[in-house]
Amino acid sequence: MTVQSLEPILAEHPFCEGLDPQDVRVLSGCASNLVFRPGEMICREGEHADRFYLIREGRIAIEVYTPERGQVMIQTAGAGEMVGWSWLVPPHRWRFDVRALDTTRALALDAECLRGKCEIDPRLGYELLKRTAAVFAERLLATRLQLLDVYGDNS
Amino acid sequence: MLPVPHRIERVRRETRDTFTLELAPVSGAAIFSPGQFNMLYVFGAGESAISISGHPGRPEKLVHTVRAVGVVTRAMRKLKRGDSIGVRGPFGAPWPVDLSEGRDVVLVTGGIGLAPLRPVIYHVLANRNKYGKLVLLYGARTPADRLYTREFERWRRRPDTYIDSTVDAAGRDWTGNVGVVTRLIPRADFDAANAIVMICGPEIMMRYTVAEMQKRGVSLDRIFVSMERNMKCAVVACGHCQYGPHFLCSDGPVLRFDRIAGLFGKREI
Numbered sequence: 188m189t190v191q192s193l194e195p196i197l198a199e200h201p202f203c204e205g206l207d208p209q210d211v212r213v214l215s216g217c218a219s220n221l222v223f224r225p226g227e228m229i230c231r232e233g234e235h236a237d238r239f240y241l242i243r244e245g246r247i248a249i250e251v252y253t254p255e256r257g258q259v260m261i262q263t264a265g266a267g268e269m270v271g272w273s274w275l276v277p278p279h280r281w282r283f284d285v286r287a288l289d290t291t292r293a294l295a296l297d298a299e300c301l302r303g304k305c306e307i308d309p310r311l312g313y314e315l316l317k318r319t320a321a322v323f324a325e326r327l328l329a330t331r332l333q334l335l336d337v338y339g340d341n342s
Numbered sequence: 343m344l345p346v347p348h349r350i351e352r353v354r355r356e357t358r359d360t361f362t363l364e365l366a367p368v369s370g371a372a373i374f375s376p377g378q379f380n381m382l383y384v385f386g387a388g389e390s391a392i393s394i395s396g397h398p399g400r401p402e403k404l405v406h407t408v409r410a411v412g413v414v415t416r417a418m419r420k421l422k423r424g425d426s427i428g429v430r431g432p433f434g435a436p437w438p439v440d441l442s443e444g445r446d447v448v449l450v451t452g453g454i455g456l457a458p459l460r461p462v463i464y465h466v467l468a469n470r471n472k473y474g475k476l477v478l479l480y481g482a483r484t485p486a487d488r489l490y491t492r493e494f495e496r497w498r499r500r501p502d503t504y505i506d507s508t509v510d511a512a513g514r515d516w517t518g519n520v521g522v523v524t525r526l527i528p529r530a531d532f533d534a535a536n537a538i539v540m541i542c543g544p545e546i547m548m549r550y551t552v553a554e555m556q557k558r559g560v561s562l563d564r565i566f567v568s569m570e571r572n573m574k575c576a577v578v579a580c581g582h583c584q585y586g587p588h589f590l591c592s593d594g595p596v597l598r599f600d601r602i603a604g605l606f607g608k609r610e611i
Binding site: 246248250257258259260261262263265266267288325328329332333335336337338339340 | 359411452453454481482483487508510511512513514516517518519520521522524525528529543544546547550
């Protein structure tokens with residue numbers, strides 16, 4: 188039996204668009220292929236953020252638990268998107284819960300492995316930081332718009 | 343121009359604050375184009391500009407979806423089947439359905455903004471072979487605030503449409519998308535080089551939608567927005583709806599974005 192490299196799958200993901208093939212090869216050394224069933228928890232708030240995910244198929248929900256309102260869905264994300272930035276920011280603990288809504292196929296990138304490679308190669312680290320920062324910015328903007336309650340009574 | 347009396351044939355509750363009126367003219371139906379509006383007059387309460395949300399091919403049944411937010415629209419919500427309402431119109435520049443022929447038609451809307459775009463959907467579906475893909479991206483506040491839910495599902499099930507929706511907030515029982523409508527744009531299936539985009543919603547939502555469409559490669563001269571201002575006379579006499587050099591009751595409400603890009607989002611206007 189031959190083990191298929193994740194490199195071509197990784198190269199196709201929008202997060203890796205335009206990335207140097209050598210960098211994709213390095214990333215693939217930290218990647219694993221996972222499938223989550225609908226309703227399965229992918230990570231929980233407070234747990235060690237030992238990876239981030241590149242979604243290939245399906246959808247996930249980013250949620251937060253409040254004692255008053257229970258589990259609140261903040262945002263959903265789907266194929267082509269990246270989930271998880273806590274792996275990059277100390278203390279490397281998940282800030283939200285993430286749950287699969289559909290059958291979800293994702294590439295998981297091991298945080299410790301990746302941080303190690305970024306320390307050795309700061310150029311790769313900067314490249315990943317730029318891509319992750321773009322995701323931060325997009326999510327922050329979307330969250331601000333949600334907070335504005337643009338369809339609400341006072342809009 | 344005097345209001346023409348219409349009889350209310352049906353009142354349908356859409357959401358907690360939004361309802362749809364089906365009106366029949368007492369004499370003679372007026373032809374309208376998708377995107378146009380009427381001035382609806384509640385006798386004794388006043389007049390309000392409301393977009394037409396019915397089928398442009400069936401003008402004998404005049405349909406308006408209204409959100410009860412002011413004195414007139416709250417009075418409108420109290421009307422019942424058989425009551426009378428005054429109608430002036432139709433007024434305003436329509437959505438560019440003729441220009442869209444042969445192209446993908448991309449509709450991005452939020453909240454009650456779906457109502458002024460529904461006639462475009464009816465028109466495209468009634469003339470399906472004249473258009474490319476029909477894409478509808480719809481954002482609402484919560485699942486309970488979505489308009490036309492049964493009809494929306496029928497549109498979604500068609501093989502010749504790309505329909506996606508999202509809500510700003512939802513409980514755990516919701517299985518759809520959560521997030522702002524602009525997040526649906528990157529994955530929407532349309533040809534940016536050959537699409538006409540029509541946007542209707544709160545101005546801030548339209549601003550970010552335009553930015554996202556530019557990222558997809560849609561040029562500003564192929565983006566159209568529906569602007570909302572205080573319409574009073576609707577016949578370019580009072581100036582209440584002036585928007586820079588434009589009078590929205592006549593030049594609008596639908597405007598090509600490149601013609602207002604310099605005005606859009608300016609606080610003074």
